[in-house]
Structure formats: structure tokens, C-alpha cells
Amino acid sequence: QTSGSTSGVLVTNTKELQAALGNPAVETVLLNDSVVLTGADWGNVLVTIDRNVTVTATPERIASRVYVSLDFANLIMLFQISAGYRLTFRGLEILNHFDTVGPTFRPLRQSIGAWVVFEDCVQRRRAGLPYEAAVVNMIAAARPADVTGPQVAFIISDWSYATTRFSRRINDSKAISMLDYQTTTAPDSSLAFQGLHYGGYTYSTQRCYYGVDNFVPQSCLDSKKPGSECVALLLQQLDSGNRSTPTASPTAAPNSDGSSSDVAVIVPAVVVPVAVVLLLGMGVLVWVRRQKRQQAYAKSGGPGGADVESNGGKGSGAMQGSGAQGSGAVEGVFMGLEENQQLPEWTPMLADEERDLDEDEDDAHCATDTHHQSMQLVSTSERVGGDTSGSAKQQPQQQPSPLDNQAPSAQGAEAKAELAEEGKETSDQLAKQQQQLATNGGSRRDGSPRRPGSSQLQQNEPLPRRPTQSMSGTPAHNLAPAAAAIAARAAAAAGSTAATADGHGKASVAAATGNGNGEAGPALAAGGVAGGAGRDEGGKATPSGGVGSSRVQPTQQQLVDPPSDMLAELGRMAAELRSNVKDVAIKLEGVIGSGSFGTVYKGTWQGLPVAIKTVVFTASQDSRRRALSEAALCQSISHHNIIATYASELQPIGVVNSTASAGSSSQEPSGGTPGGGLGQPPSGGGGALSRNMAQIVDWRLYIVQEFADGGPLRKLYGNKAIWMGNGQVDLPAIVGLALGMARALSHLHSKRIIHGDLNPNNVLLKRDMAEPSGYAIKVGDFGLSVLLPQHRTHLSNVRMGTMFYMCPAVVLKAQVGPASDVFSLGVILWELYNGRRAGVRTDQGPRYCSIFPAFPPSCPEAYRAVTLHCLQRQPQNRPTAAAVEEHLEQLLGSLMGGMPPQPPRDYV
Numbered sequence: 001q002t003s004g005s006t007s008g009v010l011v012t013n014t015k016e017l018q019a020a021l022g023n024p025a026v027e028t029v030l031l032n033d034s035v036v037l038t039g040a041d042w043g044n045v046l047v048t049i050d051r052n053v054t055v056t057a058t059p060e061r062i063a064s065r066v067y068v069s070l071d072f073a074n075l076i077m078l079f080q081i082s083a084g085y086r087l088t089f090r091g092l093e094i095l096n097h098f099d100t101v102g103p104t105f106r107p108l109r110q111s112i113g114a115w116v117v118f119e120d121c122v123q124r125r126r127a128g129l130p131y132e133a134a135v136v137n138m139i140a141a142a143r144p145a146d147v148t149g150p151q152v153a154f155i156i157s158d159w160s161y162a163t164t165r166f167s168r169r170i171n172d173s174k175a176i177s178m179l180d181y182q183t184t185t186a187p188d189s190s191l192a193f194q195g196l197h198y199g200g201y202t203y204s205t206q207r208c209y210y211g212v213d214n215f216v217p218q219s220c221l222d223s224k225k226p227g228s229e230c231v232a233l234l235l236q237q238l239d240s241g242n243r244s245t246p247t248a249s250p251t252a253a254p255n256s257d258g259s260s261s262d263v264a265v266i267v268p269a270v271v272v273p274v275a276v277v278l279l280l281g282m283g284v285l286v287w288v289r290r291q292k293r294q295q296a297y298a299k300s301g302g303p304g305g306a307d308v309e310s311n312g313g314k315g316s317g318a319m320q321g322s323g324a325q326g327s328g329a330v331e332g333v334f335m336g337l338e339e340n341q342q343l344p345e346w347t348p349m350l351a352d353e354e355r356d357l358d359e360d361e362d363d364a365h366c367a368t369d370t371h372h373q374s375m376q377l378v379s380t381s382e383r384v385g386g387d388t389s390g391s392a393k394q395q396p397q398q399q400p401s402p403l404d405n406q407a408p409s410a411q412g413a414e415a416k417a418e419l420a421e422e423g424k425e426t427s428d429q430l431a432k433q434q435q436q437l438a439t440n441g442g443s444r445r446d447g448s449p450r451r452p453g454s455s456q457l458q459q460n461e462p463l464p465r466r467p468t469q470s471m472s473g474t475p476a477h478n479l480a481p482a483a484a485a486i487a488a489r490a491a492a493a494a495g496s497t498a499a500t501a502d503g504h505g506k507a508s509v510a511a512a513t514g515n516g517n518g519e520a521g522p523a524l525a526a527g528g529v530a531g532g533a534g535r536d537e538g539g540k541a542t543p544s545g546g547v548g549s550s551r552v553q554p555t556q557q558q559l560v561d562p563p564s565d566m567l568a569e570l571g572r573m574a575a576e577l578r579s580n581v582k583d584v585a586i587k588l589e590g591v592i593g594s595g596s597f598g599t600v601y602k603g604t605w606q607g608l609p610v611a612i613k614t615v616v617f618t619a620s621q622d623s624r625r626r627a628l629s630e631a632a633l634c635q636s637i638s639h640h641n642i643i644a645t646y647a648s649e650l651q652p653i654g655v656v657n658s659t660a661s662a663g664s665s666s667q668e669p670s671g672g673t674p675g676g677g678l679g680q681p682p683s684g685g686g687g688a689l690s691r692n693m694a695q696i697v698d699w700r701l702y703i704v705q706e707f708a709d710g711g712p713l714r715k716l717y718g719n720k721a722i723w724m725g726n727g728q729v730d731l732p733a734i735v736g737l738a739l740g741m742a743r744a745l746s747h748l749h750s751k752r753i754i755h756g757d758l759n760p761n762n763v764l765l766k767r768d769m770a771e772p773s774g775y776a777i778k779v780g781d782f783g784l785s786v787l788l789p790q791h792r793t794h795l796s797n798v799r800m801g802t803m804f805y806m807c808p809a810v811v812l813k814a815q816v817g818p819a820s821d822v823f824s825l826g827v828i829l830w831e832l833y834n835g836r837r838a839g840v841r842t843d844q845g846p847r848y849c850s851i852f853p854a855f856p857p858s859c860p861e862a863y864r865a866v867t868l869h870c871l872q873r874q875p876q877n878r879p880t881a882a883a884v885e886e887h888l889e890q891l892l893g894s895l896m897g898g899m900p901p902q903p904p905r906d907y908v
């Protein structure tokens with residue numbers, strides 16, 4: 001049981017545990033009976049652990065499936081783990097060891113580059129967020145850069161386990177199964193003035209369960225207090241003996257004598273029948289909708305639950321949907337058009353029916369991006385490629401824990417069902433959050449309150465168009481009320497969670513121009529911009545042009561209330577930035593969302609509204625190449641229709657001391673910018689830190705980008721101002737947006753850059769009155785972009801992109817080139833005209849909607865032709881992005897009675 005260790009030591013109390021952890025010869029510490037640590041016995045000692053140690057229940061306890069209780073009694077900073085080492089807890093019920101929320105393990109002092117691992121453990125909090133909120137936070141937490149796949153955490157019911165704490169089993173109606181949850185906690189020195197240093201390590205839980213004794217009341221969460229504050233309040237109440245208010249919960253744990261409280265019995269008695277009735281009602285609703293859907297498909301000539309192939313089958317059968325079988329079909333891949341292929345018939349009835357479906361799907365998958373991420377857990381990931389390739393599609397298999405009380409097979413099935421269930425719960429929760437924001441804080445362009453529903457664009461929301469078709473400049477005064485409302489909300493956000501990083505210190509380094517001075521001491525250094533709003537290709541400062549106008553643009557379209565863990569993270573980040581960022585004022589205002597590689601924050605930098613992307617990665621990783629190349633690529637591109645990157649900054653967050661194996665302790669990074677390199681790999685430059693470059697374990701990359709206040713294109717779909725119904729559309733608006741994308745792509749391809757993941761999530765919008773739609777296109781997310789070598793038409797062995805937007809050559813042959821981007825553009829052009837997504841996920845799997853790629857008869861032939869040209873099966877039959885641009889320019893010109901609007905000169 002001691003894993004080959006010859007040095008297992010049995011401990012029974014605080015002093016023995018301290019001695020064992022501090023003894024370099026001990027690799028395994030055994031617990032057979034409950035241990036409650038006491039501060040008096042531990043004393044003022046910080047034990048340094050510079051080896052791998054496992055603290056585990058004895059083999060007998062594990063064999064008899066009893067967790068041994070280890071109570072840290074809220075003692076803090078008892079030990080520190082040197083970088084590169086891991087402290088593992090196994091088979092234990094661990095109590096009173098957490099910070100109020102989040103994965104901060106309070107007994108552990110800041111341990112940069114170390115691992116704390118919990119295997120087959122129960123983790124219990126005395127007070128915590130409701131499971132539904134906690135699981136959202138867990139799923140939203142970024143995985144360590146070198147760990148693939150999504151977080152796997154979900155709520156389970158009827159949880160029961162045995163612990164050495166009680167003679168009776170503990171029974172809870174719910175718990176969270178943390179099957180595979182891993183995250184790297186940011187080094188947190190925000191409480192250094194109190195002598196407290198936390199974080200910096202990777203926190204990993206495998207096959208663990210998470211239970212909470214007392215839940216914060218919903219009223220506290222509804223009052224918009226951060227979750228951590230609600231938990232702190234609850235703990236105060238518990239300490240003062242006032243347990244009556246907050247503890248009511250159907251999942252209340254047994255009281256210390258092992259008996260359940262009355263509340264825990266009564267609440268289920270009321271809630272369960274109501275929930276059952278509601279669930280039944282929902283089930284009937286879903287069934288009716290499904291029937292309707294199937295009837296509609298049947299009418300269109302397809303089999304029940306038809307997929308695209310049924311429609312495409314009218315032609316050559318080139319379209320494949322999820323239901324296509326035995327034909328080499330790939331889920332969610334449109335196989336492209338062959339010459340003279342007959343398209344499915346477009347009927348308003350089908351389009352409307354499908355819209356219904358699409359809205360379901362949009363609600364379920366796109367309420368927020370945190371949610372988008374969570375859905376990767378519960379269903380097939382849409383995005384593949386690079387680090388996430390494959391992994392996101394696979395659900396990690398649960399290894400039966402030796403301590404599990406449920407039959408492994410039953411639990412596996414249950415886990416899947418729970419995963420699906422939790423995805424729904426998560427989406428509901430986030431939809432609610434967003435609704436609250438819309439009701440409470442959002443504002444519309446005219447300053448009137450947003451209607452409930454979403455903080456994003458609503459279907460009938462008026463667009464920010466210029467009043468006439470003239471191409472005059474932005475009427476900034478129209479935006480003042482919204483700007484005021486936004487400022488108020490931003491100020492409120494700043495009051496609670498944000499901080500202005502305006503510390504003093506060393507100068508920033510301009511790396512894009514290669515003149516880094518290598519001095520340790522980081523700063524958010526201006527890459528392409530030197531204190532200005534715009535930039536040109538060479539990274540020189542330019543006078544503010546179009547981007548400058550963003551100073552008066554409303555900026556709240558995308559801001560969602562972050563989960564409380566993120567608020568905590570935001571606070572830490574702000575503190576970190578405050579201490580590190582020297583001559584640059586950066587203000588964080590909230591979380592926009594998170595994608596597969598990190599979190600995106602909303603902030604202000606040098607007076608500009610910005611989005612700050614953060615990516616944590618490991619030096620030895622492929623993800624390093626990828627993160628750095630994204631930063632480098634972003635900074636090398638300057639175009640009106642591509643998100644501008646103002647600055648980027650690489651910060652070390654973990655260091656392995658080369659002498660660590662000889663027993664010395666970890667070395668905290670000085671916070672320097674290695675090599676003075678913005679977006680440069682950590683290889684070279686001066687400074688103390690850069691001399692030890694190879695020893696740096698983890699990095700955090702910040703990319704400061706232009707803020708696209710209109711949100712992603714997918715949120716615009718269906719807006720009644722553009723898509724009026726029955727195939728009636730605002731053509732100039734659509735063609736203007738399409739042209740923006742074609743211009744962006746054409747520019748990228750002229751630089752031999754392949755975007756690799758063009759989809760309506762990565763195409764952002766920014767208010768711009770000069771555009772027919774009121775929005776300028778801003779293509780972003782270069783995480784999967786690659787540079788095409790000279791004289792090559794494509795790269796092989798690169799499979800990347802997002803389901804529904806990948807061309808067959810990418811999926812089937814792993815060939816990526818400009819033509820694959822053009823194919824993705826074709827799918828989006830179709831979506832733009834139809835105001836909806838081409839592909840949806842259904843209960844039967846992902847599939848294209850049945851009318852794709854048909855157009856309503858009212859669609860001008862010029863638009864239809866260029867779209868279908870992009871969707872050709874053979875890459876060589878597709879047009880270049882430049883040709884699409886030219887074509888759309890002509891079309892828009894003719895629609896607007898002259899030349900289409902030109903982007904501001906500085907940005908072309």
C-alpha cells in the first residue's frame with residue numbers, strides 16, 4: 001500500500017504528522033484513525049517539503065472503505081512544497097483546509113511550481129456555495145496548461161460514505177464528484193502585508209468527493225455579493241452560534257452527532273415532489289417539441305429525426321450529418337458541394353422550424369462562454385485541434401475508487417447521466433446569471449434599461465446604425481447615456497472586485513520591435529503601441545483613428561457576472577498586476593468569459609477599453625509554442641477587421657530551482673520579464689531570472705487586445721433588425737459584415753497566415769456607425785493559427801477547427817490551408833444570410849440544419865453564388881479570400897449606390 005516506499009510512518013497526532021512531513025526520509029505517512037490538528041501542538045513552524053510525500057489512509061482502512069478523517073482545523077501555512085514536488089493525500093476525509101471559496105489549500109504556504117494532489121478523498125467544507133454554483137466554478141477553472149481535457153466535476157445524489165469520525169455512515173442527498181479536477185492556482189500575495197502567501201501550485205483532485213455542511217443562503221447570492229463574501233458571512237454566523245438562517249438546505253450534512261437536522265428532512269419532503277412535477281412537465285415539453293421536429297423533417301422528405309444527408313440525398317448525397325452511416329460520414333462535417341449538385345429546398349416553414357431548434361441549442365450552449373466551456377464537458381466538444389485535439393471529445397474514464405461505495409458500472413452510467421444533467425443545470429444557472437445582469441446593470445444604446453433575457457444583443461434590439469446612409473463619422477454624443485451607465489457599473493465593479501494596477505516601478509519593454517532591455521521587472525509592455533490607440537504594421541505608434549473612437553463606445557455588451565471563484569481570481573490578478581505593472585495603468589473590470597485556453601477579462605489600459613486574455617502554460621509544452629505564437633501573430637497583424645493587439649506580457653509563475661534536488665527550497669520568481677520579450681519565448685535576455693530560464697515551470701501570458709463591445713457574431717444572429725423573417729433581410733448589413741470577414745481573411749492570407757478556426761464565436765463585433773449593420777467585424781482568436789511556408793498550398797497533419805466550420809480536407813486528411821479558411825467563411829456567409837447557425841447539436845447528435853446550404857429565393861444570386869463557391873468540396877475549386885472580398889465589395893457597392901465603405905486608411 002505504501003507504493004514501494006520503505007519508509008511509511010504511522011502518525012496519530014499533530015506533532016507526529018509535523019515530524020513525519022519534516023523528515024526527508026519519510027515518503028509515506030499513514031493515518032489509521034482521525035487526526036485533528038491543533039495550533040498549540042504545531043507551533044509556529046513552517047515545514048519545508050522538498051520531496052514527494054504521500055499522506056494516506058492505512059491499507060486496512062482503504063480495504064474496509066473507510067475514509068480516515070484529517071481535520072486541519074483551519075490552520076494556515078503549516079508547510080511549503082518546493083517546486084517540482086508533490087504532496088499527495090489519499091483515502092482521507094479532509095476537513096477545514098480550504099479558503100472560503102476556490103481551491104486554495106490554506107495549510108499550504110505559497111508553493112510555486114509544486115503539486116498538491118488529492119486521490120480518492122472526501123473534501124468537506126463547513127460552509128460553502130450551493131453545489132450548483134460550486135460545480136460551475138470548478139468547471140470554469142482553467143486546467144493546467146499541460147493537462148488535456150476538460151474539468152470533470154458533476155453533482156451526484158444519494159451520497160453515502162464511512163469515515164473514522166463517526167460510527168455511522170454519513171448520508172447526503174447530494175455531493176460533487178470531482179472525478180478529475182485540476183487547476184493551477186495563481187500565486188497570491190495580496191495578503192502579504194498580513195504575512196500570508198498562498199497559491200502558485202497545481203491543485204489536483206482525482207476521484208474525490210466534495211461535500212458542504214452549510215450552504216450560503218440564496219438571498220446573499222441574489223444580493224450580488226461575491227460568493228466568498230457570502231461564505232465568510234455564513235462562517236461568522238456559524239461561529240456566533242446563529243445557525244438558523246443560513247443552514248437550511250436539503251443537502252445539509254449530519255450534525256456532529258451524526259443525526260440529520262429537521263430541516264434536512266422537511267425540505268426534501270416539499271422540494272422533491274415539486275421538482276418531480278416540474279421535471280415531468282419539462283419531459284413532456286421536450287417530447288412534444290421532438291415530435292414536432294420529426295414531423296417537420298418528415299414533411300421535408302427526410303426520415304424521422306432526419307439529418308442533413310436526408311436532404312442532401314436529393315442531390316448527390318455529399319452532405320453528411322450525424323446520422324449518416326456507412327458512408328465515411330463524419331459528425332458535424334459538411335462534405336462540400338460537387339459540381340452541379342442539387343441543393344435542398346429552402347422553405348420558410350422549415351427555416352422557421354429549424355430556428356426553433358437553433359434557439360434551443362443557442363440557449364443550451366451559448367448562454368455564456370463559461371457555459372460554452374462547461375458544455376465541452378457534457379457533450380462533444382465543438383473545437384478540435386492542437387492540445388485539445390481529441391481530448392476534449394473524450395470523457396475521461398472513471399477509475400473505480402477503492403473507497404467508492406457505488407458499483408463501478410452503475411456509477412459510470414450514472415456519471416454520464418449526471419454529466420448531461422449537470423450541463424443543463426449549468427446552462428440554466430448561467431442563463432439566470434445573465435438575465436440578472438441584464439435586469440440589474442445592463443444598459444442599451446439609448447440609455448434605457450435592457451430587457452431581461454440576455455446581456456447580449458436581443459433579437460429585436462435596434463442596431464447601432466447611423467441615422468442615414470451617409471458615411472459620416474461616429475456620432476459620439478449618441479452614446480453618452482450608455483457610456484455613463486457603463487461607467488457607473490464599471491465603477492461599482494471596480495469597488496468590489498477590481499483594482500487599478502498603477503503601481504510604480506520599472507519600465508515596460510517594447511518587444512515587438514525587438515528592443516527589450518532584458519531587465520527583470522515586468523510590465524505590460526506596449527508591443528505594437530507606444531501609448532497610442534492605434535498602430536501600424538511596424539509596431540510604430542500611430543495617431544488614434546478608428547480605434548480611438550472606441551473611447552466613447554459602450555463597452556458592456558459582453559460583461560457577465562463572473563462566478564465567485566473568478567472574482568477571487570480577478571482580485572488576485574489585479575493585485576498581481578498592481579505589484580508587477582509599473583508604468584502602465586491597467587484596470588480590470590470583470591470577466592468576459594473563458595475559452596479552452598484561459599480567461600478573458602474586460603479592462604481599461606491607457607484609457608482604452610481592452611480585453612485581456614490570459615493563458616497559463618508550461619515551458620516544456622506544445623501549448624507554450626502555441627500561446628507564444630498566438631501573441632506573436634496577433635502583434636504582427638494590423639487590420640481594421642482584425643482585433644488589434646496592443647501589448648502582451650509573459651510572466652513566470654513557477655520556478656524550479658536547479659539545486660532543489662539537493663534539498664534547497666524553491667525560489668520565487670522576482671516577477672521579471674524574462675528576456676525582455678513580449679511574446680518572445682523565454683530564451684535569452686538579461687536579468688537574474690533569465691539566467692535560469694530553463695528552470696521556469698509555468699508561465700502566464702497576458703494579451704491586451706482591443707475590446708469588441710458587440711460580442712461574438714453568433715449573438716447577432718436572429719436580430720430582427722437584420723433578419724426580418726420569411727427570408728427578408730437587410731442586405732447591406734449582411735453583405736457589409738460578410739465583406740468585413742472576407743477583408744480580414746484576405747489580409748491574413750496575404751501574410752500567409754491561416755486562421756484555422758474561423759467561426760461565429762471568434763468573429764467579434766465592434767460598434768461602428770460607418771458600417772451598414774452598425775458593427776465592424778473584428779476577427780479574433782489566433783490560438784490555432786499557423787504560418788504557411790512559402791510555396792505551399794497547405795500544411796499536412798494539422799487537424800484543427802470547430803465542428804460545422806471545418807472543411808472535409810481538414811477532417812479527413814488533416815490538411816489545412818487558405819482554402820480551408822475560405823470554406824469556413826462560406827459556412828458563415830450562409831449563416832449570415834439566414835441569421836442562424838448552420839449546425840446544431842440535437843439529442844441525436846450534431847447536424848447541419850436541413851436547409852443548409854440552400855438560400856431563400858429572395859437571396860441575390862451574387863451572394864448565393866459566392867457562398868456556394870466557398871463551399872466547394874475540392875479546395876482548388878474554391879475562390880481565394882481576395883476574390884471573395886472583391887466580389888462582396890462590388891455587391892455592397894451596387895447595393896449602396898456607389899462604393900462600399902472603406903475601412904479607415906491607417907488600418908488597412
Ligand SMILES: Nc1ncnc2c1ncn2[C@@H]1O[C@H](COP(=O)(O)OP(=O)(O)OP(=O)(O)O)[C@@H](O)[C@H]1O
Nearest residue numbers: 369592593594595596600611705706707708712781
Ligand atoms: N477582444 C475581445 N473583445 C471582447 N470579447 C472578447 C475578446 N476576445 C475574446 N472575447 C470573448 O471572451 C470569451 C472567451 O474568448 P476565448 O477566445 O478565450 O474563447 P472562445 O473563443 O469562446 O473559446 P475557445 O478558445 O475554446 O474557442 C468569448 O466570449 C469571446 O467572445
